[in-house]
Amino acid sequence: MDFLLSEERQILSDTVDKFFSKNYSIEKxxxxxxxxxxxxxxxxxxxxxxxxxxxxxxxxxxxxxGTGEDIAVIFEIIGKHLVVxxxxxxxxxxxxxxxxKNYKNCGNLIPEICNGNMHSTLAFxxxxxxxxxxxxxxxxxxxxxxxxxxGHKAVVMNAIxxxxxxxSARLEGEIDSEDxxxxxxxxxxxxxxxxxxxxxxxxxxxxxxxxDDVEAELIDDxxxxxxxxxxxxxxxxLAAEAVGIMGKIKKTTLEYLKIRKQFGKPLSSFQxxxxxxxxxxxxxxxxxxxxxxxxxxxDKDRFVREKYISGAKNLVGRVGxxxxxxxxxxxxxxxxxxxxxIAHYAKRLVMIDHVLGDADHHLERFNFFSNLN
Numbered sequence: 001m002d003f004l005l006s007e008e009r010q011i012l013s014d015t016v017d018k019f020f021s022k023n024y025s026i027e028k029x030x031x032x033x034x035x036x037x038x039x040x041x042x043x044x045x046x047x048x049x050x051x052x053x054x055x056x057x058x059x060x061x062x063x064x065x066g067t068g069e070d071i072a073v074i075f076e077i078i079g080k081h082l083v084v085x086x087x088x089x090x091x092x093x094x095x096x097x098x099x100x101k102n103y104k105n106c107g108n109l110i111p112e113i114c115n116g117n118m119h120s121t122l123a124f125x126x127x128x129x130x131x132x133x134x135x136x137x138x139x140x141x142x143x144x145x146x147x148x149x150x151g152h153k154a155v156v157m158n159a160i161x162x163x164x165x166x167x168s169a170r171l172e173g174e175i176d177s178e179d180x181x182x183x184x185x186x187x188x189x190x191x192x193x194x195x196x197x198x199x200x201x202x203x204x205x206x207x208x209x210x211x212d213d214v215e216a217e218l219i220d221d222x223x224x225x226x227x228x229x230x231x232x233x234x235x236x237x238l239a240a241e242a243v244g245i246m247g248k249i250k251k252t253t254l255e256y257l258k259i260r261k262q263f264g265k266p267l268s269s270f271q272x273x274x275x276x277x278x279x280x281x282x283x284x285x286x287x288x289x290x291x292x293x294x295x296x297x298x299d300k301d302r303f304v305r306e307k308y309i310s311g312a313k314n315l316v317g318r319v320g321x322x323x324x325x326x327x328x329x330x331x332x333x334x335x336x337x338x339x340x341x342i343a344h345y346a347k348r349l350v351m352i353d354h355v356l357g358d359a360d361h362h363l364e365r366f367n368f369f370s371n372l373n
């Protein structure tokens with residue numbers, strides 16, 4: 001399989017990389033994290049003006065991309081620069097259900113997201129779900145012509161900044177059934193909606209949400225397939241981000257080994273560290289290949305798509321943990337310091353494994369879908 005980027009996607013990659021190289025830094029990331037919104041609004045606006053968000057949306061809905069390859073290219077650069085702005089929550093998880101379903105207000109909402117005027121997110125995890133989108137205890141009740149939600153959602157990314165949330169709720173059936181799940185739009189200031197906001201170890205923002213008879217608008221009344229597809233888009237984005245982070249960690253660690261001396265010699269001259277570095281590079285290349293392969297199958301049928309997406313997410317989870325640990329060990333204590341970039345890259349890399357399913361969860365899914373072929 002040819003992993004070389006097409007001319008158009010190479011231009012896209014270079015453009016996004018140049019933008020963040022020129023305008024983004026760890027210091028700007030810190031400033032954004034410490035703001036009320038948890039990210040830099042100026043960077044987000046400039047990203048939207050450049051068309052980065054639009055590149056994650058299909059042409060028929062006002063974008064100019066939206067394919068697996070587009071997601072892989074952009075999120076690898078996002079990982080390389082450790083961008084904290086809400087590309088995953090708003091441009092992927094909060095948008096894919098709308099244009100995949102061709103929701104009636106999609107023509108109004110998606111352009112607002114692409115222009116940077118609106119934020120959204122997906123709320124589907126619950127206390128007992130353990131990553132499974134089919135475990136839904138939140139209830140949706142129809143009264144007259146309106147739906148009202150009651151229940152709890154956990155670890156909702158960037159809910160505090162979102163203008164609306166896409167929420168899963170059960171219309172009928174058992175709590176773990178794939179049938180009877182609906183997806184709904186809930187406005188941020190809806191009556192009966194309560195938040196508990198908190199930071200995550202990678203300096204992100206998440207919330208637990210409680211719904212007490214909250215009015216909602218139906219997107220899809222049989223939404224499991226749509227929810228699973230959305231998670232696949234999200235997992236590809238996370239895998240690509242992890243690959244970008246691992247590439248940055250590899251480069252920084254190699255540079256450190258060349259300049260740091262011990263016993264009068266550079267650390268890079270010690271054979272044991274050379275072997276560890278070679279193993280690291282090999283594992284990173286395998287993870288990148290798996291991610292790029294998954295990107296090519298994102299638009300295929302469910303069984304093929306889920307097998308390759310889960311395979312990639314499992315591999316970047318396992319390799320990401322190895323890369324974070326090895327980089328810290330080869331750096332020594334400096335890699336644990338707040339002032340040193342590697343510490344923040346490592347924390348994000350470890351956190352990615354626990355978003356939308358960890359390595360064990362995706363190993364089970366990979367085995368399941370592999371046995372169906």
